[in-house]
Amino acid sequence: MPSSEQLAQLILSGITQGSIYALIALGFVTIYNVTGVINFSQGEFAVIGAFVAITLSQKVLLWHGQMTASLEWPLPVAALIGVAAAVLIGVLLYRLGIQPSRNASPLSQIVVTIGASIALRGLVLLAWGTDPYRLTPFTEGPPFDLMGAILTRQSVWVMGLTVVFVVSLFLFFKYTLIGKALRASSANPGAARLMGINPQWMGLIAFALSAGLSALAGIVVAPVTFMTFDRGLMLSLKGFVAMIMGGLTDPVGAVVGGLILGVVESLAAGLISSGYRDAFTFAILVVVLLVRLGGFIKGRKGEALERAGL
Amino acid sequence: MLKVDGISTFYGHIRALNHVSLDVNDGEIVTLIGANGAGKTTLLNTISGMLHPKNGDVVFDSKKISRMRAEQIVRLGMSHVPERRQVFGSLTVLENLTLGAYCRVSRDGWKAIYQDIEKVFGLFAILEKRKEQLAGTLSGGEQQMLAVARGLMAKPKLMLLDEPSLGLAPLIVQEIFRIITELRKSGTTILLVEQNARAALRVADRGYVLENGHVVMSGKAAELTADEQLQKAYLGGRSNGKG
Numbered sequence: 001m002p003s004s005e006q007l008a009q010l011i012l013s014g015i016t017q018g019s020i021y022a023l024i025a026l027g028f029v030t031i032y033n034v035t036g037v038i039n040f041s042q043g044e045f046a047v048i049g050a051f052v053a054i055t056l057s058q059k060v061l062l063w064h065g066q067m068t069a070s071l072e073w074p075l076p077v078a079a080l081i082g083v084a085a086a087v088l089i090g091v092l093l094y095r096l097g098i099q100p101s102r103n104a105s106p107l108s109q110i111v112v113t114i115g116a117s118i119a120l121r122g123l124v125l126l127a128w129g130t131d132p133y134r135l136t137p138f139t140e141g142p143p144f145d146l147m148g149a150i151l152t153r154q155s156v157w158v159m160g161l162t163v164v165f166v167v168s169l170f171l172f173f174k175y176t177l178i179g180k181a182l183r184a185s186s187a188n189p190g191a192a193r194l195m196g197i198n199p200q201w202m203g204l205i206a207f208a209l210s211a212g213l214s215a216l217a218g219i220v221v222a223p224v225t226f227m228t229f230d231r232g233l234m235l236s237l238k239g240f241v242a243m244i245m246g247g248l249t250d251p252v253g254a255v256v257g258g259l260i261l262g263v264v265e266s267l268a269a270g271l272i273s274s275g276y277r278d279a280f281t282f283a284i285l286v287v288v289l290l291v292r293l294g295g296f297i298k299g300r301k302g303e304a305l306e307r308a309g310l
Numbered sequence: 311m312l313k314v315d316g317i318s319t320f321y322g323h324i325r326a327l328n329h330v331s332l333d334v335n336d337g338e339i340v341t342l343i344g345a346n347g348a349g350k351t352t353l354l355n356t357i358s359g360m361l362h363p364k365n366g367d368v369v370f371d372s373k374k375i376s377r378m379r380a381e382q383i384v385r386l387g388m389s390h391v392p393e394r395r396q397v398f399g400s401l402t403v404l405e406n407l408t409l410g411a412y413c414r415v416s417r418d419g420w421k422a423i424y425q426d427i428e429k430v431f432g433l434f435a436i437l438e439k440r441k442e443q444l445a446g447t448l449s450g451g452e453q454q455m456l457a458v459a460r461g462l463m464a465k466p467k468l469m470l471l472d473e474p475s476l477g478l479a480p481l482i483v484q485e486i487f488r489i490i491t492e493l494r495k496s497g498t499t500i501l502l503v504e505q506n507a508r509a510a511l512r513v514a515d516r517g518y519v520l521e522n523g524h525v526v527m528s529g530k531a532a533e534l535t536a537d538e539q540l541q542k543a544y545l546g547g548r549s550n551g552k553g
Contacts, residue, residue, distance in 0.1 A: 196413030
């Protein structure tokens with residue numbers, strides 16, 4: 001039987017990891033609600049954001065050691081540029097991949113995003129190689145003690161910043177004109193056009209926003225876990241599972257789904273075996289898909305999933 | 311103000327509109343009547359840019375708009391209140407109204423828009439009571455009023471109203487038609503699509519009758535009301551002259 005300290009520890013690290021899934025799931029939901037596309041390059045944005053921030057803020061070997069970057073810019077600047085890089089790639093993906101295929105089926109567009117994620121992973125591999133990188137923690141200092149569990153300072157950063165990002169996003173959707181236009185566009189795209197809301201412009205904003213959000217997630221988690229070129233795939237899949245758990249279209253559900261997923265994974269890894277971490281995630285996916293097509297939060301049945309062609 | 315000149319619109323290979331022409335002059339209420347599937351909604355959608363005609367032109371305020379997209383056309387001062395209301399159900403009444411003025415924010419500024427929201431509340435008192443409520447929770451009649459109010463928020467010169475009385479109780483239908491007459495008094499030009507031909511002809515100056523994508527009849531509202539054939543087909547065949 002695990003001790004209560006051990007449980008607390010597992011739950012805490014689960015929430016830390018789950019925060020990242022929550023942010024990535026929010027990106028999924030934002031893009032899905034506005035454009036109807038499930039964007040499987042969501043995780044690559046996190047990887048790119050993190051790698052760019054790492055490269056600008058610490059010494060890194062690039063292009064198989066042919067180039068050394070030692071700019072050592074302050075972290076906030078590096079992080080901002082990392083986010084900007086991801087946003088730029090998100091915008092390019094929309095303009096070059098999604099917008100031209102807007103009359104194709106949602107499934108074809110999903111394939112476009114999978115293709116983009118493979119291409120982006122390849123580019124990251126070329127530039128940064130297979131080595132794992134770790135960002136220096138945002139603040140130095142001893143970890144905190146919480147009910148016998150150890151809480152690192154970076155975990156506090158992760159949770160705190162996740163709260164800040166999520167709250168800002170909700171305020172953005174609730175109170176700004178663009179936010180309202182995005183919601184209108186997802187509620188009724190045709191009527192939104194009659195108001196003068198350009199759906200392509202909304203799609204572009206959704207991609208930019210989601211890419212930025214994922215990049216932030218990647219950057220805050222990079223000091224906790226090592227970043228490697230191929231982490232995007234898993235991050236995408238976990239974010240996707242969290243999104244489905246939340247009912248596909250519900251941003252609150254996505255956040256809750258992400259946190260639950262993180263905790264379940266952490267408990268599975270800690271109490272059973274770390275080898276089962278991912279197995280549990282996908283077991284959850286299968287169960288949710290089979291049993292509650294509407295997601296955990298609301299009783300809505302599979303309508304949303306049908307719309308996605310799933 | 312609006313000139314539709316020989317447009318034909320297709321859904322794939324199916325021709326929904328066949329060489330349709332009509333005019334709407336400044337300050338008029340013009341109604342389009344016809345059975346289900348006659349092409350009335352297709353015509354409105356083609357005018358507002360949701361669909362594009364294969365041939366023919368739509369000219370609005372002496373600008374050719376048949377190749378423009380809906381989100382551009384609304385900026386020229388044409389507001390389309392679509393069939394079945396199409397309010398943003400997951401947004402509040404106030405948010406719906408704000409988005410109605412989406413195309414004006416950069417031009418007129420927020421102050422003017424808030425003033426217009428107050429004006430719209432003057433016309434639709436019920437919406438003020440419901441302003442923080444989600445539009446999806448309103449009754450059908452309230453949603454229709456919201457749809458018209460949202461359309462007004464664009465400050466249109468021309469309003470396209472698609473079946474505003476559809477599925478509403480008689481009392482509310484009356485209310486809707488009262489509002490339409492009030493809009494005309496305030497100088498808005500209206501192109502009204504209705505299945506309730508009798509009521510539509512009562513408020514309109516002129517009318518066009520659409521059948522299978524053709525205009526089969528047009529004229530002054532009073533002439534159309536008096537027309538025997540039309541009475542048989544659309545006005546329930548009663549010819550007691552009272553309407």
